[in-house]
Amino acid sequence: MIKRLSTRLWHVTTSIPPIRPENVLPIVIMMILWVVLRQLAISEDNAFVVSVVVAEAYAIWRNLPNAAYSLKKVESGKPGMLRWPVALLIVLAALQLWLNNPLFTQRVLTGFSVFFLLIMVFGIRREKDLLDRVAPIAENDSVTVERVSLLRINALAAAMVVGVNELLIAFETLSVWITVMPVFVLVLHAFYWFMVLMALPSEESAV
Incomplete structure (x- = not known):
């Protein structure tokens, strides 16, 4: 059993996909802007x-093209639903720039994460219905298919973002926040995929 577990852990750990460059780019942009603006004697x-x-x-x-494509696959005309969220995000970005309050900007991240967490929690309450809708199993299907829900992992990831963000807000400076957050994103990526791969049925159990 120990050998099987260690083999499983090794396989999962070595199977974690690398983070895609396009997902790292926003972090790189943030750090470059921070360094440049501070060098120009802009206030912290x-x-x-x-x-x-x-x-x-x-x-x-x-991410807008991907969101529009996903909505279009569900039903024609759905990409128009993005107008209001995009307008809201533009207003929120403008509000952050106008207020120029780092605490408000930090709490925006907490707000988005809490909103996502609540969606995941509501999804968990109707997990079976969601699985039946996303991955239905035919009644005449003789092959046993093990369906896996990622709602709990998504909820845990969102809770981790809230926790780390609030800890940095409470105990650290802005320079520490902007240094630690990129590292946390990399750690979160590895942790998330580790949990996802552990949740998937192993090859042995699938046989």
Whole structure:
């Protein structure tokens, strides 16, 4: 049993996919802007807010085509539903720049994460219905298929973001926040995929 577990852990650990460059780019943009603005003697508050908001804006802009494509696959005309969320995000970004309050900008991340966490929790309450809708099993299917839900892993990841963000807000400076967060993103990526791969049925159990 110990040998099987160690083999499983080794296989999962070595199977974690590398983080994609496009997912790292917003973090790189944030850090470069922070360094450049601080070198230009821009105040810490201004540099922080501008760096984070620009990184957020780029991340959202980069994901819009994928979101529109996913909605279009569900039903024609659905991409129009993105107008209001995009408008809201633009207003939120403008509000952050206008307020120029690092605490508000940090709490925006907490707010998004809590919102995502609540969605996952509500999904967990109706997990079977969601699985039946996303991965239905035919009644005449003789092959046993083990369906896996990632709702709990997603919820845990969101909770980790909230926890780390709030700890940094409470105990650390802005420069520490902007240094630790990129490292945390890499750790979270590895942890998330480790949990996902552990949740998937092993090859031995699938046989």
